[in-house]
Amino acid sequence: MPRLGLSNWFLAACLALLCGACASLPPPAPHAAETAWASPQATALGQWVARRRAADPSPRDSGFLLLGAEHAAFAARLALVQQAQRTLDLQYYAIHADATTEVLLEALRGAARRGVRVRILLDDFNTVGRDAQVLRLAFEPNVQLRLFNPLPGSRDSLVGRLLMSLRDLPLAGKRMHNKLFIADNAAAVAGGRNLGDAYFGADGKSNFVDLDVLAAGGVVRDLSASFDRYWNDELAYPVQSLISRADLETLRREAASAAAPADRPRPAGESLPQAAAPQAARPAASAAVLQVAASVLPGMTRTAVVSARMPPLDLDSVPLTWAPAAVLADAPGKIGPDDDEANAGDTVVDGLLQLMGQARQDVLVVTPYFIPGRSVMQTFADLRARGVRVRVLTNSLASNDAIAAHAGYARHRAALLALGVELYEMRAAPGEAGVSLGGSARGGLGSAGGGSKSGAPHASLHSKALVVDGRSVVIGSMNLDLRSQRKNSEVALLVRSAVLARGVQSRVEGVLASNAYRVLATPGGLLWKAPPGAAFGDSREEPLAGARLRALAALVAPFAPDELL
Known part of the structure; x- marks a missing residue:
């Protein structure tokens, strides 16, 4: 979890001595309680779970697959979006506006357009600067996005928002750190990864060595119940009660004007135009996502990755451990x-x-x-x-x-x-074989790569x-x-x-x-x-x-x- 440095807290405290004004949040918006999809067995993912369960001699009703390698973790999430028919529920501490998130959000947008209810619950701490653009998804039909324990003030910078929160720093310091990605209340990914390039091996400067697990079956109901408790809590604010589409557009223009023309990637929350830009114009980090083409998503092409039109994962070939x-x-x-x-x-x-x-x-x-x-x-x-x-x-x-x-x-x-x-x-520098918690590519647990070559990404556990x-x-x-x-x-x-x-x-x-x-x-x-x-x-x-x-x-x-x- 990226943490706020003491220098930022110190700066905010110093600024407080010079500024007594504090912003405030609107009162919690009342909203009707919502729950996970009640009939997962009637969906394609639910039927997949039933088939896999029937083919295994174990009496257990929950199956698991370790996701150590970055490309496997990315592919699993993308596969859940592609297979979902009723609901997608995401709960995260941070969703960063970058290349891998662009693909995932585009896929979520496509799911919403085919009738899938999408609920995204995001901690408010990191929704500043460029990362605020992921909030654009809240204005898409069939998508709801709520911010948990929001901070008042401008989204231009984190320090500025902390300054506006000095009236209640103890509450500002309490964060929703949960990470869940649930499809149709039948299958889910849980673990340590936020959504962003550094978590999927696509950041050229630093990569996080992380671990997730794909879960299927009965235990997913309990994960959904936990999600619902947070989704229906009074600290979960609909994005529209905190920021408007016009506010986001203003932030986007300011960020674009501050960047050099060659460094202006399309914000991850902004819809693709019908005539997509040439592949070469997209962030170079997107190429790293192509590792999923190996054995996890057979037949995938570069165009399919960037446009988020992925062939479905062959779920029946994924090895599951029932326990x-x-x-x-x-x-x-x-x-x-x-x-x-x-x-x-x-x-x-x-x-x-x-x-x-x-x-x-x-x-x-x-x-x-x-x-x-x-x-x-x-x-x-x-x-x-x-x-x-x-x-x-x-x-x-x-x-x-x-x-x-x-x-x-x-x-x-x-x-x-x-x-x-x-x-x-x-060790901060990757070893000769790369730093990974992965295993065989057959199970979606491939090597993280990297190596100790000059220019290899900085590794962080x-x-x-x-x-x-x-x-x-x-x-x-x-x-x-x-x-x-x-x-x-x-x-x-x-x-x-x-x-x-x-x-x-x-x-x-x-x-x-x-x-x-x-x-x-x-x-x-x-x-x-x-x-x-x-x-x-x-x-x-x-x-x-x-x-x-x-x-x-x-x-x-x-x-x-x-x-x-």
């Missing part, structure tokens, strides 16, 4: 206006701690932002006292996109190592997963930090399957063995130990982080209390 599962979902009240933890109830992170507490042999944690509070430290201490192995993969300083978050983690490293927790930090005893796995939107525990809302899938758990574990261990440092406490201080046979070596200081970055992290640390990160 018992449960949805872990925070209540909307967790990020409501009251600062009462009782409104949150049992949280997703509480569920993770309970699951870890049941471990007998091994706990593997994957979290990009790792700031353990007292409850996490106590859980780890109890596990180690019982001889349970605890391993954590997180970002290094160089791979972390939030310096303050790394500073919060770094202050706990010595205590974690003293407990016997094995700490691994991902964004996956959120927990594996317990090689038998249970949790994949979702949560980090193991105080923000996910207390301030953000989260959603995750808990699947009790040795096949799925070992699949995640083997992929993570592949990263540990090729592209992560193990942090060790030595008499001479911390040592970042490279994997055996790696092309890179050990380090006595934060690896790949220059002196300026290390100095900045040290400067920020005293002003970055754990509870604010």
